[in-house]
Amino acid sequence: MKRLPLYLRLIRGLVHDGETYISSAVLAKELNLDPIVVRKDLAVTGVTGLPRLGFPAKAAELSILNFLGWNNTTDAILCGAGSLGRALLGYDGFKQHGLSIVAAFDVNPGVIGTMERGVHVLSMSEMEKIVPRMRVRLGIVTVPASAAQEVADRMVSSGIKGIWNFTPVKLSVPDDIVIQRVDLAASLAVLSHNLSLLDRH
Amino acid sequence: MKRLPLYLRLIRGLVHDGETYISSAVLAKELNLDPIVVRKDLAVTGVTGLPRLGFPAKAAELSILNFLGWNNTTDAILCGAGSLGRALLGYDGFKQHGLSIVAAFDVNPGVIGTMERGVHVLSMSEMEKIVPRMRVRLGIVTVPASAAQEVADRMVSSGIKGIWNFTPVKLSVPDDIVIQRVDLAASLAVLSHNLSLLDRH
Ligand SMILES: NC(=O)c1ccc[n+]([C@@H]2O[C@H](COP(=O)([O-])OP(=O)(O)OC[C@H]3O[C@@H](n4cnc5c(N)ncnc54)[C@H](O)[C@@H]3O)[C@@H](O)[C@H]2O)c1
Ligand SMILES: NC(=O)c1ccc[n+]([C@@H]2O[C@H](COP(=O)([O-])OP(=O)(O)OC[C@H]3O[C@@H](n4cnc5c(N)ncnc54)[C@H](O)[C@@H]3O)[C@@H](O)[C@H]2O)c1
Structure with missing residues (x-):
């Protein structure tokens, strides 16, 4: 099926x-x-x-994507199975949006090889093999700040296209990668600030 | 010091x-x-x-608040020391905004009486006593959805004025209570949606 990516590029141009x-x-x-x-x-x-008309362009593009498994926007992998990472692995709420974390990666021998709420925690060295094989394109970063950029780089080189970043580090990635930052400390600070505004009125 | 709250109400009116x-x-x-x-x-x-001028009104209001400990917008308590709650107890990022979680409460005998990252996990039955004594006004809700409203009610009746809600439940509280909802599943869904938009262009 080496021809399909070629059709895909042409069809995108036509669209x-x-x-x-x-x-x-x-x-x-x-x-x-x-x-x-x-x-x-x-x-x-x-x-x-x-x-007489041919193939609908948009439908052709999406069914090629689908067939290649390149439109997987619902499976995610997680790097950093520490206290926050493991809490996220156990959360059922993602299923309601049709999302699921399919594998986790870590460098700590104490957690590698364990199962956390049904998800395998694997060695970070496996990531570059597993991500393309499972066609996963979403990556969750819950490693310490010091490891964040390196982990993001490895995610991108293994095919990850969207990163959910819990660390305080501003990740630098190529333009075609989507990043979403979660800043829990800032969220609590906003609440605390709103509370002090309440005092002033 | 029963007179101070009376001065406070008058001064607020004058301000x-x-x-x-x-x-x-x-x-x-x-x-x-x-x-x-x-x-x-x-x-x-x-x-x-x-x-000849008297006391600066705003300064008088804030120093009375301060003296009574009623302006504490930096300490928080947490209810529901489960997997997400415990991850939040261990997070240093709150300190950067001058915020800290001073006590946690739960109903599970297995966690009551333990220390998680330097924070005592106490029985939920103690909350009504501890919150007024420590003059805490911020509450974090990380209990299951089924217990969320009841826990919020108990927080409000013990003096909590701002609630950080991680549960999917829309809490109903009096008008003077500030609520901030964190919806992690929706945040991941937004990233997934942005990723699928990337496919279409
Ligand atoms: N705990 C929270 O509530 C919270 C809240 C907001 C943000 N964060 C952020 O999330 C991140 C994780 O926080 P935590 O409290 O879970 O920390 P943690 O130390 O409990 O977990 C970090 C995990 O990452 C692993 N790790 C370290 N280097 C790695 C690497 N190069 N590759 C893969 N895995 C690696 C560690 O072995 C550990 O299991 C931090 O950046 C923190 O700032 C945490
Ligand atoms: N885990 C996540 O990543 C995540 C993400 C987003 C939202 N949430 C939400 O956060 C909440 C907690 O999730 P979790 O994964 O930590 O669940 P959990 O079951 O691990 O923890 C819940 C804790 O609340 C305690 N509890 C139950 N009833 C209580 C009551 N009446 N008073 C005080 N404590 C009580 C339990 O004993 C338990 O320790 C849920 O509402 C969930 O929807 C979790």
Whole structure:
């Protein structure tokens, strides 16, 4: 299926140009392939073409993504199975949004090899192998501040595209990576400040 | 010091009306007291009057609050020393904002009487006694959803004025109580959604 990522890039370009339908003949010509092969490949991903119109561009893009497993936005891995990390592993609330933490990684031999609320805690050295194999694209960082940037770098190089950062460190990552910072201390400080405002009125 | 709360209410009224200075004679007249007693009481709280002008109203209000310990916006108690609660007890980040968790409460005999990262975990039955004595006004709720409202009610009746709510329950409290909700599942869902948006562009 080495051809699918090529179709994906072409289709994204066409979608960007405002095309709503794509024809297998156009894709075949661009990539110097047989149109029948292109039509068969697209059919395997599940998208159906319409007579005389071709394949709906957006639907074709998403079914290729789906087929490749590249649109997995619901599984996450967690690095740093310490006190906060382990609390997050045990939280059922993520399931309500269809999200789940599928594996955790740590450097502490005392927690490596354990199961925490049904999730395996593995050695950090396994991460680069496991993440691409499980096609995980979300990473949760709950390591000490001193290890945060290094862990983020390793996540990105293994294919992570979105990082949920609990550490106080401002992570520097490439432009196409989405970062969401959680600052619990600032949240409590806001409450404390609102309380002192109450005193003044 | 039963008189101080009476001065406080009067001074707040005067501040509201735009007064910048208050005189002990005015306070004494309103409350039918000896002006010398009023001047002595105010001096004890640490505020100093200015000749011919009187006491700066705002400063007088805050030093009475201070003296009574009613402006404590930096100490917090926590109810529900489970996996998330215990992770929060161990977090140094709160100290940077001058905040600290001074006591924790739970109903599970297995954790009552233990120390978690330097904080005593006490029985929930002690809360109504401890909170007023330590003049704590911030409460952290990390109990299961089923116990959240009951715990919030007990916090409010023991003097808590600001609640940091980690549970999925929308707490109903009187108007003068400040509530701050932390929804970690929603935060991860936002990241996941941003990631899927990335796919579409
Ligand atoms: N505990 C909280 O409530 C809380 C709140 C907000 C933010 N944070 C932040 O979350 C992070 C974790 O806090 P904690 O209290 O759980 O700390 P912790 O020390 O209990 O846990 C940290 C874990 O990370 C592991 N680790 C260290 N270096 C690593 C590396 N290079 N790769 C993988 N794992 C590594 C450790 O072995 C440990 O298990 C900190 O950055 C902290 O600032 C914690
Ligand atoms: N674990 C997480 O990462 C996480 C994330 C977001 C929100 N939450 C929310 O935080 C809350 C706690 O989650 P958890 O994972 O720590 O659960 P937990 O079951 O590990 O801990 C709950 C604790 O509350 C205590 N408790 C129960 N009833 C009580 C009562 N009436 N008074 C005082 N204590 C009482 C229990 O004994 C237990 O120690 C839940 O409401 C959950 O939805 C948890």
